Amino acid sequence: MTASGEISTRLKGDVSIIDIRGEVTAVSGQGIEQAYQGISAAGAAKILMMFSAECYINSGGIAVLIGIVSQARKKGQTVRMAGLTPHFQKIFAMVGLTRYAQVHPSEEAALAVFKGAG
Amino acid sequence: MKPKARAGRTPAKRVARLKALYEQRLEEAGRAQQELEKRVFHLKTLYDLSREIGGLIGTDAILGNLLMMVMGTFGAERGLIVLRDLRENRIDAMAQRGFDQDPASLAAAAGEPLPSIDFHAWIPLEVDERLKGGIGLGEKLTGEPYTPDDAELLLTLSHQAAVAIRNAKAHEEVVRTAEELAASLRRIQLLESMKASLAKFVPKRVHDLIEESPEAPLLDKREADVSVLFADITGYSRLSASMTLERVNQLVEVYFGAFLDEILKLGGDVNETAGDGLMVIFQDGDPRRHAACAVRAGLAILRKTRDTNATLEGFCEPITMHIGVNSGTAAVGATKIEGAAGTRWTYTASGPTTNIAARLAALAEGGCIVLSEETRRRLGEEFALEDLGPQSLKNLAHPVRAFRCSLPADP
Numbered sequence: 001m002t003a004s005g006e007i008s009t010r011l012k013g014d015v016s017i018i019d020i021r022g023e024v025t026a027v028s029g030q031g032i033e034q035a036y037q038g039i040s041a042a043g044a045a046k047i048l049m050m051f052s053a054e055c056y057i058n059s060g061g062i063a064v065l066i067g068i069v070s071q072a073r074k075k076g077q078t079v080r081m082a083g084l085t086p087h088f089q090k091i092f093a094m095v096g097l098t099r100y101a102q103v104h105p106s107e108e109a110a111l112a113v114f115k116g117a118g
Numbered sequence: 119m120k121p122k123a124r125a126g127r128t129p130a131k132r133v134a135r136l137k138a139l140y141e142q143r144l145e146e147a148g149r150a151q152q153e154l155e156k157r158v159f160h161l162k163t164l165y166d167l168s169r170e171i172g173g174l175i176g177t178d179a180i181l182g183n184l185l186m187m188v189m190g191t192f193g194a195e196r197g198l199i200v201l202r203d204l205r206e207n208r209i210d211a212m213a214q215r216g217f218d219q220d221p222a223s224l225a226a227a228a229g230e231p232l233p234s235i236d237f238h239a240w241i242p243l244e245v246d247e248r249l250k251g252g253i254g255l256g257e258k259l260t261g262e263p264y265t266p267d268d269a270e271l272l273l274t275l276s277h278q279a280a281v282a283i284r285n286a287k288a289h290e291e292v293v294r295t296a297e298e299l300a301a302s303l304r305r306i307q308l309l310e311s312m313k314a315s316l317a318k319f320v321p322k323r324v325h326d327l328i329e330e331s332p333e334a335p336l337l338d339k340r341e342a343d344v345s346v347l348f349a350d351i352t353g354y355s356r357l358s359a360s361m362t363l364e365r366v367n368q369l370v371e372v373y374f375g376a377f378l379d380e381i382l383k384l385g386g387d388v389n390e391t392a393g394d395g396l397m398v399i400f401q402d403g404d405p406r407r408h409a410a411c412a413v414r415a416g417l418a419i420l421r422k423t424r425d426t427n428a429t430l431e432g433f434c435e436p437i438t439m440h441i442g443v444n445s446g447t448a449a450v451g452a453t454k455i456e457g458a459a460g461t462r463w464t465y466t467a468s469g470p471t472t473n474i475a476a477r478l479a480a481l482a483e484g485g486c487i488v489l490s491e492e493t494r495r496r497l498g499e500e501f502a503l504e505d506l507g508p509q510s511l512k513n514l515a516h517p518v519r520a521f522r523c524s525l526p527a528d529p
């Protein structure tokens with residue numbers, strides 16, 4: 001497991017998980033970007049972005065996530081998200097992020113879908 | 119009588135109609151709620167933007183942050199903000215995200231008044247008359263078009279960013295000005311330090327002339343009415359032979375240092391020191407005043423010599439000074455010695471007035487001043503003078519009438 005501030009990464013089976021805590025803004029989002037680049041370089045194909053319940057995400061942070069999802073699409077990676085509050089689920093749906101990264105209620109649920117998808 | 123509209127409707131149909139109406143209202147309420155949440159999200163974006171860019175002091179940082187905010191707000195994968203300097207016809211600042219183009223071609227495409235990039239939304243960004251540009255966004259992830267409401271929000275964000283950029287530019291200007299001032303101050307301090315060092319080698323009159331007209335100081339020789347004083351140490355050769363050169367030098371510095379304040383106080387300008395002697399020039403609008411000042415300075419030198427002798431009694435042999443003063447017209451200004459390797463200027467008073475002053479000093483015995491008839495003519499009754507009669511001076515065709523002025527004996 002590697003950690004940098006509010007961001008850490010871990011591996012569960014073949015799923016690379018990025019744990020995200022605290023504020024996600026354009027500036028602090030650079031940590032998520034770096035974590036994504038790190039696991040991509042290590043060959044991650046299945047990625048789960050796991051948000052903690054107290055996470056606050058602003059528009060700048062959403063732009064960071066959009067950038068990651070865009071890159072993942074180009075690389076053929078699958079990105080899923082879990083742990084989002086209903087409020088942020090709605091926001092993510094509103095900006096179209098959920099079209100390219102499915103949102104799941106929990107880590108287990110997301111891992112189960114990853115497993116089921118093969 | 120029952121209303122006709124109700125006639126023929128079965129309760130089932132009424133229930134179905136109410137259910138459809140309910141679902142329609144529910145859908146409308148859902149849409150309204152979604153719209154409300156969107157508006158709240160947009161308001162939050164406005165708040166976050168003001169909070170995040172308000173404290174930023176660099177244009178690039180502001181543009182970068184603004185770009186992320188608008189891309190996140192509208193769910194755009196590509197975005198670009200460009201700010202052009204219309205006066206200098208160049209890109210002042212640019213931020214982009216999500217483009218595959220190389221930065222140079224992107225900058226070229228973005229640098230046009232209307233960038234040749236297929237944006238789905240383009241909103242002007244105007245900082246002031248000089249800095250103008252825009253915010254361009256690619257397609258939304260949702261695939262939906264940008265609405266007039268989106269454009270309005272974008273424009274509000276653009277205005278907010280313009281204010282932050284104006285503030286940042288003003289701050290940059292203040293910082294730049296402060297740095298320039300600090301650099302100027304350092305240069306001034308260096309020049310002041312050089313000036314202070316050079317002032318020790320430069321007569322005060324030259325110093326004043328340069329300060330009066332730094333670009334073109336009036337240093338050329340010109341005729342001026344002056345009084346010239348020469349003061350020499352009596353028996354300097356004997357003194358030099360009796361002690362080390364270093365000691366002699368120290369001694370001269372002690373005595374001449376004591377003279378300097380008196381000379382300057384009386385408006386004298388130490389033109390040169392040459393081992394055992396001083397040449398001092400006195401200038402003033404009133405020819406009588408500079409003559410009197412020269413004699414007063416001579417007496418002050420004699421007094422300071424006596425005082426210093428008393429202070430150093432037992433440590434070294436007492437010295438005596440012999441002084442000559444003459445008044446008249448001299449060529450006052452810079453004597454320029456120019457060679458291939460460089461130029462050396464000395465500020466002096468030259469001519470017969472100076473020569474006679476030097477000869478009169480040689481004539482004086484230790485402990486007195488010998489002054490010329492011309493100087494005597496300008497003085498009042500302030501000084502007790504002894505007429506020495508006509509004196510033959512070296513290299514002068516005609517004798518010069520001389521007067522002696524001595525320091526009054528201690529009371």
